[in-house]
Amino acid sequence: MLSTLLRVFLAGQLKPFCLNSGETPQFDSSLKNFGLYVHIPFCRWICPFCPYNKCLYREDKADEYCKALLLELLRYKEIFSSARIDSVYFGGGTPTSVTPKLVQLINRIKGLFNTGNCIGVEAHPNDLNPENLRLLREAGVNMLSVGVQTFNSRFLKVIGRPYDGPTAVDAVRMAVDAGFDTVDVDLIFALPGQELGDAVNDVAKAFELGAHQVSAYPLIVFPYTGMDSYIRRLGLRKTGMVAEKKMLDAIVDLAQKCGYKRTSIWTYTREGAPRYSSVTRERFVSIGAGAASLNSGYFYLNTFDVGQYINAVKKDLPVSIGMKMPARLEMLYWLYWRMYDLNIPVQRFLELFHEPIKRRFSLLLAALRICGLAVLEDDSFKLTPKGAYLFHLVEKGHSWDYLCRVWARSLKEPWPGEIRF
Ligand code: SF4
Structure with a gap:
């Protein structure tokens, strides 16, 4: 409904937008620079609220997939041979489930393209150990976003995360001590059963641990995830709009008091720290299953299926649907x-x-x-x-x-x- 209103009143278009398989992108090979996003769909554990394109980790699949990513990257090198990559973000899924492979990929990206010094990786608290952190730092990763979601063990159970509060605290401490330019802590507020104080305590804890940035998103329950019935089975209820607004206001106030600048509707960044932000690039090429790209006047998506992605990229770019913008x-x-x-x-x-x-x-x-x-x-x-x-x-x-x-x-x-x- 909302998207329809935005389409009609802002884009002035009555007919729905149409992403279709016939709209193959005609690339502008003179493109000078873009942001690169790399999607790693593997997770060691599937969370019930998760709307993203992900699958359970399997070593053989992950090996094949990373080879396919390289192939896709080479295809883009042929198209945008002289372009510079301003920023590289690894998202997922769980990029740190394949940390040694990420290092190989980063080295290949640097070998193929002229890259800036902005490399960000989404990390799972269970993957953060001294060895993985060392590998990431040595590969030139300067921004890490730790997917904590909440430091509260009770709410971690509610949203089905496979670690407890002290593990999340240790993960953030290790990340901050590792010397990244920016450590972002990803949190979700308005969790089922959460009170105002619980949401504020999470953000306060991230600040106290020395996070350079905190991203606090409201829980959005997508019907295709099954989270709705999961919440009901737990005997809990979704947070209402009034309570959610109070939480958001309290988080904004706390960030201001602690000297963090609000850099997006859901992000608070410490003065001087580079901002971790994978979704707001002006032009981007994305590789991997389900990755979305915007460049050369086209918006297009790769096939979401990991097996199909691996096969398709052997022949061509694995684009499933797109539209001219x-x-x-x-x-x-x-x-x-x-x-x-x-x-x-x-x-x-x-x-x-x-x-x-x-x-x-x-x-x-x-x-x-x-x-x-x-x-x-x-x-x-x-x-x-x-x-x-x-x-x-x-x-x-x-x-x-x-x-x-x-x-x-x-x-x-x-x-x-x-x-x-
Ligand atoms: S770890 Fe992240 S990507 Fe994987 S299932 Fe959980 S929320 Fe989704």
């Missing part, structure tokens, strides 16, 4: 993620799209200012607390719509043919 839609995509960042830089829009944002989106920007959702400061539109809360609701609703339509179907069908959303 009209210029206005590309601009809106950029604008959407800048609103997620709470900051819309006027000059950057001009550099990217060669026209002033104030002319292209005059009505939208005026509406944001009149409604008290954004202010113009230092040549940027900055979301106010009211605007940030509205965007929190938009991002929750839009993620729900998009994942339920596009991911749920792609998880069931390796080559879905066409998906409208």
Whole structure:
């Protein structure tokens, strides 16, 4: 519903967007730079709330998969031979389930492309030991995001995570001591049965442990995960909107008091630390099963099925569906993620799209200012607390719509043919 409203009122399009197998990307080989995302789908344990594309770890499968990633990378090297990679992010799944292979992949990426010094990896608390941390640091990884979710052993059980609070604390301590430029702690709030104080304690603990950044997301229950019935079986209830807002407000207040800047609707970063952010790149190439890319005026997805991905990449790029992005839609995509960042830089829009944002989106920007959702400061539109809360609701609703339509179907069908959303 929300995505439909955004599509009609912002993109001015009545018909649904259509991702389809006929829309093969026509690459712009003159592309100068992009962000690289590498998807590692393997997990040692499957969490009941998880909406991502993942599967249980198997060594033989992981070996084959990492070879396929290299093949896909080589295919992109042929296309974008002189492009520079600004940032590399490994997400999942659980990238640290294959740490030695990550090191090999990083070395190959550096050998093939001119890369910046921004390499981020999502880590599982159970994988953080001195040896893995040493391997990652030596490979040049400078940002680590530890998927703690909560430090509270009781709530870790509620969301089915395979470790306890003290293990999560040790993992963050080890990561901070290892000397990364940024250690991000990923937390989920508004967990079933969680009180305001529980949510605030989690964030306070991450700050106390020396995290450079905390990402605190509200729990979103996606119907295709089965989390809804799992919560009911536990005799618990989902957190309501009012309680969730109180938690968000309290987290924002605490971050401010502790000297962390709110750098997105759900992220708080310490002054001077590079921000860990895998989802807000302007142009990106993503490799791996289910990875989504945006470049050359196309948005496209790889097949989600790991076996099909391994086979398909032997012949060609394993793209399952895609769509050409009209210029206005590309601009809106950029604008959407800048609103997620709470900051819309006027000059950057001009550099990217060669026209002033104030002319292209005059009505939208005026509406944001009149409604008290954004202010113009230092040549940027900055979301106010009211605007940030509205965007929190938009991002929750839009993620729900998009994942339920596009991911749920792609998880069931390796080559879905066409998906409208
Ligand atoms: S939440 Fe993370 S660790 Fe759990 S199944 Fe999903 S990707 Fe794997």
